[in-house]
Amino acid sequence: MPLSINKALIKIKKIKKRSSKIKYEFFFILNRIIQRRSEKKITKRVSYFLGVSIVLCLVFGSLKLAFNSLNTSDTQQAEMKFNKNNFKERPKMSVIHVPIIINGNGDFHTQALNEGWFGDGTEGNPYVIEDYIINISYPNYHSNGIDIQNTNVYFIIQKVTIHNEHGYDNSGFSLFNVKNGELRDNTAINNNYGFFLQYATNITLIGNTAYNDFTASYGTGFYLQNSTNNILMGNTVDSDNEYGFYLQSSANNTLTGNIVSKNYNHGFKLNESSNNSFIDNIANDNLFGFYLQNSTNNNLIGNTANNNYRDGILLHSSANNVLTNNIFNNNGIRILSDTLEESIQTLVENNTVNGKDLLYFQNKVKTVISSEVGQIILVNCSSIQIEDIIIEMKASVGFLLMFSKNISMINNTAINNYYGFYFQYSTNSTLKGNTAINNHIGFHLQYSTNNTLTKNTANNNFIGFHLQYSINNTLTGNYPNDNDHGFYLYTSPNNILTDNVLINNGFGMHSYTVEDSIQSLVKNNTINGKDLIFLQNEINTIISSEAGQFILVNCSLMRIENLIIDMKVLTAFALHFSTNILIINNTFNNVFIGFHLWFSTNNTLIGNTANNNYNGFVLYASVNNTLIGNTANNNHNGFYLYGSSNNTLMGNIANYNDENGIYLGSSNYNIIRGNILLHNGRDCIVQHDCLGNVIFDNICEVDETKTIISSYNVVFLIGIITLVSLIYIKKRYINYK
Incomplete structure (x- = not known):
């Protein structure tokens, strides 16, 4: 025939x-x-x-x-063979449809016949699923809208909208072990994954949209896991997803012309994904524009990243990538890695930051940089001199040095960045006369040693000078003013800090061992015109002189009395790894933290006052301390204990604090007795994840009538109410019978 x-x-x-x-x-x-x-x-x-x-x-x-x-x-x-473009334009009304689940080519064929879908699954005549509205609602909160598994027939899904009414853990469009599909002009709303490709190959996604209109930020617009040779073109992810496009263990994919904006975390995220191409995409107003983690040999070409809070592109342990012709506005490029090998890139050129050239040097030696640029990045460079450069618009990091040495930076300025000056694994360099203004961190040294910072200015940053895991550096004659933290040393011992002048900020430390807290030399520093008292390894001393801040490290058997601090400073009085300190009749108001005990034991605080601070008295990992007759009013929390056990708080006053009079977090077997706790915003005493605390005879205001009631009476009343309720229920039950 x-x-x-x-x-x-x-x-x-x-x-x-x-x-x-x-x-x-x-x-x-x-x-x-x-x-x-x-x-x-x-x-x-x-x-x-x-x-x-x-x-x-x-x-x-x-x-x-x-x-x-x-x-x-x-x-x-x-x-008359199928013309996808002509078919796409056919006007048709969308109809409500239940979720679609397809497993295997045979199932696809059967459902196509039953549903009347166009096509036969061949390349020239693919199945077409179109013009549906699928609502995910009770009781199928976790169902995928369209779920296709284990197929290699050709198909098109277009003009389908999938809406999860409650935002549960589901995917709008899910393809598992699928080849030869095309998704175009579809919309996924409030799904955990808008479009989820897992072990998928030869899938094309064009003109699709994923967004989240819930206030909570979660979910991913487009998620590719173990998927290869796919094309994503002209798709959009907007509003309050956690990730826009996420590639996990995926290779040889091409993303071009996609737009992602206003997402909570990353616009484009690659994790352990290589040989992908990102061309002419736009990432605006996210936390990170493009974030590559453990991802190599990718191409980022002609992309635009605007107004991302942290970085336009972050290369985290991601080497041998190509970055060319990208445009950055109010953000830039940052590299973060623990080895030089993970920091080296194949090619970085012709990129701009805020309309100026991004200067990227790799393996460069003996060069002077003084031209106008939008950002400077040095990787494995040495004997470079950078002078008189002003970077006054946000570039993520104004000046970034990675694995570099003998760099001289003189009279440069970084304004409005997340990091002004960032040294990572860099040594033997000098920063002199530089200025950092309105950055999150002005000068940041991470894993960097033997550097000298002299006569630099850090104003109106969150942290002026931040040392993280950095040792043997010298900071002398610097001017941190009006920062939240002037100097902050995070697990950074054996540094020298001398002759620094701090105004409206102070000196902070964070470490978990005594060894990581001890400094080589700290002297002749002033805070608000008064001396910084920094003592370490001190025994049997009485302190009663005026000062701008007090810090004791590994001290014991000391007496601190009659001191007053009433100007902005990070922490007025701090004990680190100190024991048997007697602290009497001191007043620390209008600071961030009045009294801070850090890994300190067997200390006594009597009759001290801490008002109008963020926290009045803070105990962190501190045990067997006694606080008697102290006052903490108009703070965020009056007394704040975390990870601190076997302490006694007795006869203290904590009134009119925004949150709590006394807060106990993961703090056990403390005695809280006879304290006056009135008019606090949240509660008198709050416990979280605590065990065995003894709380009694405290005075609390419990309602607007100013009823004063002890904790014992509260327990008694609750018992009476419970007993009466049980009797009433029993009587009702008997009458019913």
Whole structure:
């Protein structure tokens, strides 16, 4: 039998099947009309005439279609092959549909026949699923909207909207072990994953949209896991997702012309993904624009990153990538890695930051840089001199040095960056006369040693000078003013700090061992015109002189009395790894933390005052301390204990604090007795994850009538109410019986 006749017969069968389905629907409608003829005054004769007319039209229409099919030549049939672009433009009403689950080619074929989907799954005539609205709601909160698994037939999904009414853990469009699909012009709303490709190959996503209109930030717009050779083009992720596009263990994918904005975390995230291409994408107003982690040999070309809070592009332990012709506004590039090998890139050129060149030097030696640029990055460079450069618009990091040495930086300025000057694994360099203003961190040294910072200025940053895991550095004659923290040393011992002048900020430390807290030399520093008292390894000393801040490290058997600090400083009085200190009648107001005990034991605080601070008294990992008759009013928390056990708080006053009079977090077996705790914003005493605390005879205000009641009486009243309730319930039960 000729091939053309075979095709015609197949078409006749399809037409007959469709005609039968249409006839069934019309007869159903006709029957409803007849049943309701009395209401609408339709006569039996009219109903009969309508029915006969409809059937005749269907029969003759079917015969005409069959005749036309028989007379269609092979050439005409070839011309009638599926044209995706023409089909895409067909106007059609979207209809509500239940979630679609397909597993295997056979299941796809069966459902295509049952649903009447166009196509047969071949490359020239793919199945088409289109114009559906799928709402994910109770009881199927976790269902995927369209879930296709284990297929390699060709298909298109277009103009489908999937909306999760409650934002549960699901995917809008999920493809698992799938090849040869195309998704275009679809929308996923409030799904945990808008579009989820897992072990997927040769999938094309064009013009799709994923967004989240919940206030909570979660979810990922497009997630590719172990997926290769896919194309994502012209897609959009907007509003409050955690990630826009996330590639996990995926390779050889191409993302071009996509737009991602206003997401909580990353615009584009790559983790352990290599050989991907990102071309002409836009990432705006995210935390990070492009974030590569443990990802190598990727191409980032011609992308735009604007107003991302931390970085336009962050390369975290990601080497041998190509970054060219990218445009950054109010953000830039940052590299973060623990080895030189993970920091080296294949090519970084022709990128701009705020309309100026991004200067990237790698393995460069003996160069002077003094030209106007938008950002400077040095990787494995030495003997470079950078002078008189002003970077006054946000560039993520104004000046970044990675694994570099003998760098001289003189009279440079960094304004409005996240980091002004950032040294990572860099040594033997000098910073002199530089200025950092309105950055998150002005000068940041991480894993950097033997550097000298002299006569630099850090104003209005969150932290002026931050040393993290950095030792043997010298900071002398610097001017940190009006920062939240002037100097902050995080696990950075054996540094020298001398002759620094601090105004409206102070000196802070954070470490978990005594060894990581001890400094080589700290002297002749002033805070608000008064001396910084920094003592370490001191024994049997009395301190009663005026000072701008007090810090004791590994001290014991000391007496601190009658001191007053009433100007902005990080912590007025701090004990680090100190024991048996007697602290009496001191007043520390209008600072960030009044009294701070850090890994300190067996200390006594009597009659001290800490008002109008963030926290009045803070105990962190400190045990067996006694606090008697102290006052903490108008703070965020009056007394704040975390990880601190076996302490005694007795006869203290904590009133009008924004949160709590006394807060206990992971703090056990403390005695809280006889304290006056009135008018605090949240509660008198709050415990979180605590065990065995003894709390009694404290005075709290519990309502607007200013009723004063002890904790014992509260327990007693609760017991009485419970007993009465049980008696009442029992009586009701007996009467019912």
